Amino acid sequence: MADKEILHKMKEKVGFGSASSDSGKGKSKMSNHITHGFYLVKGKSFHAMEDYAVAQFKQLGNNELGLFAIFDGHLSHEIPDYLPSHLAYRITDTEILEKAADLGKGGSTAVTAILINCSKLVVANVGDSRAVISKRGVAKQLSVDHEPNVERQSIEGRGSFVSRFPGDVPRVDGQLAVSRAFGDKSLKEHLSSEPHVVMEEINDDTELIILASDGLWTVMSNQEAVDLTKNVKDARSAAKVSAEETMGEQR
Incomplete structure (x- = not known):
């Protein structure tokens, strides 16, 4: 697992604290109608928890930023950083590779979101x-x-290849089931850390936003996830319901 001192220094560098507990919630100071919640649950794997979440509102001058992220580590690799811009994804990947001797050989997927003044969402x-x-x-x-x-x-x-062997899931070099990720030094020549980035307007029609790792999406569709949580008023409870439903489906 990653060295805790290194993780702490990386968190300090970008100015964000750790999601030290398995769940949490908060709300915007700009709008009483906008809240957030998260809930982490370990899957059936025998290694330690590898997921990491960030969920908080932060004041930057006259602007309020909602900062949210899910990092899904693999091969016992925990990614604590939160750097959501296009350029910062590259910086994060470079720093992880440079510290591979301490952080481990694995990597992480990520989905990050910035909510700007409760009206504009940037997702990568x-x-x-x-x-x-x-x-x-x-x-x-x-x-x-x-x-x-x-x-x-x-x-x-x-210069790489995609293979379904072993198993039936397409993998880069027969190893990794995603084509883009942070880290994974041994596969880096064949992987990209270039993020997909999109902007979305937030208006009165917007009901909720879900960020989740593939553990959720392998057992339910996008619409099923929305239908499951849309009537749960508390954001943390909605996240918990989703996680527990996922675990139930995996049994």
Whole structure:
């Protein structure tokens, strides 16, 4: 696992605290109608928890920023950083690779979101962690699932290959089931850390936004996830309901 001192220093560098507990909630000071909540639950794997969440509002001058992220580590690799801009994704990836001897050989997918003054949302992602927004009850996916089969041409252009062996899931070099991620030093020549970025207006039609790792999306559709949570008033409770439903489906 990653060295705790290194994780602490990385968190301090970008100015954000850790989601030290498994759940949490908060609300905007600009709008009483906008709240957030998160809930982390460990899956069936035998290694330690690898996911990491950020959820907070932060004042920057006259602007309020809602900062939200889900990092889904793999190969016992925890990613604590939160750097959501296009350029910062590259910086984050570079720093993780430079510290690979301490942080481990694995990597992480990520989906990040910045809510600016409760009116504009900027979403970025690498890998298969996903962002979904609901407007008037209709789910809309904001992120892109970076799948090896979809990006096969780019992967092969970097001198790699996509294989379903072992198993039946397409993997880069037969190892990683996503085509974009942070870290993964041994595969880096064949992987991209370039994020997909999208902007979305937030208005009275917007009901909720879900950020989640693939653990949720492998067992339910975007619309099912929205339908499950849209009538749960407390954001943390909605996150918990989603996580517990996911665990129930995986049993």
